[in-house]
Amino acid sequence: MVVETVKEGKIMKVLITGSGGMLGSALCDVLSGSNYKIIGLDVKKPSAKRRFNNFIRCDITNYNKLLKAVKGSGPDLIIHTAAFTDVDGCESDPGRAESVNSLGARYIAETALEANSRLIYISTDFVFDGQKKESYRENDEPHPINIYGRSKLDGERYVKEIAGKNHLIIRSSWIFGMGGKNFVDTILNKAKTQKELRVVSDQFGSPTYAADLADAIKRILDILKDRIDISGIYHITNSDNCSWYKLAQRSLRFANIYDIDLIPITSQELDRPAERPMISILDNARFVKLLGRPMRPWEKALEEYIRLRRQRRKKDV
Ligand SMILES: NC(=O)c1ccc[n+]([C@@H]2O[C@H](COP(=O)([O-])OP(=O)(O)OC[C@H]3O[C@@H](n4cnc5c(N)ncnc54)[C@H](OP(=O)(O)O)[C@@H]3O)[C@@H](O)[C@H]2O)c1
Known part of the structure; x- marks a missing residue:
């Protein structure tokens, strides 16, 4: 997507x-x-509901x-957000993971260099192995334990190598929101037909x-307009942390769903194709220093998301 903003008479364009x-x-x-x-870039056409003045249909590979x-x-x-984000899918299709997440990032970095554009690459907590007993800082050594994490880390390396100082890498985690497959929606959808989860x-x-991450990125863009000394990696997530179980529990509560038997299980019991890091909490101190305050707690953000989701669904009926 290309975004243009007026900067003292100059148009600043941002491709997303x-x-x-x-x-x-x-x-x-x-x-x-x-x-x-705004101008969008994606492999598929935008939905009828989302109108773009400018949209480029393009496969980044x-x-x-x-x-x-x-x-x-x-x-x-x-701002490079496009990726093959199905973590278990990456395990069964490592070729696609490499092509979209690693090679795609390399092509984006190369074209950014050709076009003399700055680059923000969105990466993930899954570049870490989850063995650290406290939150991960930007300079902790990555060590991914699944194909998705490896392919995203390779993407980071291409960006660093090719874009030089002209880049930012933003690592985030456990994203939920409108318009994409995510854990919160999966839980709420399953709750419609199942009595036990x-x-x-x-x-x-x-x-x-x-929406909170997008807002944080916008605030960084505002700073980037005046400063050229911002580069490297930033960890950006909502504040506080939890288990998937607690996230499911809070999602059901905020959606006023109480007739579900929610059963905690271990990762071993679930036995998914891709191994997940056990603790992948990201330390946001560098981001807080840049913007002066942390993001709000995830529970507040979740409550708002579920309220807006309900309103949107009512409107669509
Ligand atoms: N979701 C999370 O929990 C999470 C956590 C940490 C970091 N991240 C990172 O954050 C970024 C955004 O994640 P998200 O959850 O918003 O992802 P998403 O909802 O899956 O969106 C990715 C978009 O990229 C498109 N895309 C896929 N392959 C493409 C290609 N070859 N060329 C052009 N476009 C392509 C997808 O189209 P299709 O839907 O048609 O494939 C989709 O519209 C990703 O880089 C991801 O690695 C995500």
Whole structure:
């Protein structure tokens, strides 16, 4: 997606890949409410509900098409959210994971370099193995334990290597929000047909509302307009942390669903194709130092998301 903002008479353009996804669409919403003009880039057409003045349909693994799209729009900044985000899917299709998440990031970095654009690459807590007993800082050594994490880490490495100082890597975690497949929606949808839900209680992370993350990125963009010395990795999540079990419990409570038997289970019992990190809480201190305050607690964000989701559904009926 390309976003344009007026900077003292100069138009600043921002291209956002994956504009049809959960974070990409939240970025569209946040940026379109301000001085930004938006153009989306995604592999699939935007839904009828989401209108773009400018939209580029492009597969990021097609280098020539991508280069044409990026050069044609000439962005000052690219926010790269597009990815193959199905963690278990990556395990069964490592070729696609490598092609979209690693090679795709490399192509984005190369085209950003060609177009002289700054680059923000969205990465994940899954670059860590989850063995650290406290939260992960940006300079902790990554050690992914599944294909998705490895492919995203390779993407980070390409971005660092190719974009030099002209990049930011933003790692986030456990994202929920409108317009994408996510854990909260899965729990609420399953609750419609099942009376018993079994949820993992021994993995911990920080749930993050896509709208809050998009807002944090917008605030960083505002700073980037005036400063060129911001680069490297930032961990950005909602405050506080929990297990998937607690996230399910709170989701049901905020949705006023009480007739469900929620059963805590271990990761071993669930036995999913991709191994998950046990504790992948990200330390946000660097982000807090940059923006002066942390993101709100995930529970507050979740409550708001479930309220808005309910309103949106009522409107759609
Ligand atoms: N979701 C999380 O919990 C989470 C946590 C930490 C970090 N992240 C990172 O945050 C970013 C955004 O995640 P998200 O959950 O918003 O993802 P998402 O909802 O899956 O959106 C990704 C978008 O990228 C598109 N896309 C996939 N392959 C593409 C390609 N080859 N060319 C162009 N577009 C392509 C997808 O289209 P299709 O839907 O048609 O494939 C989708 O519209 C990702 O980089 C992800 O790795 C996510």
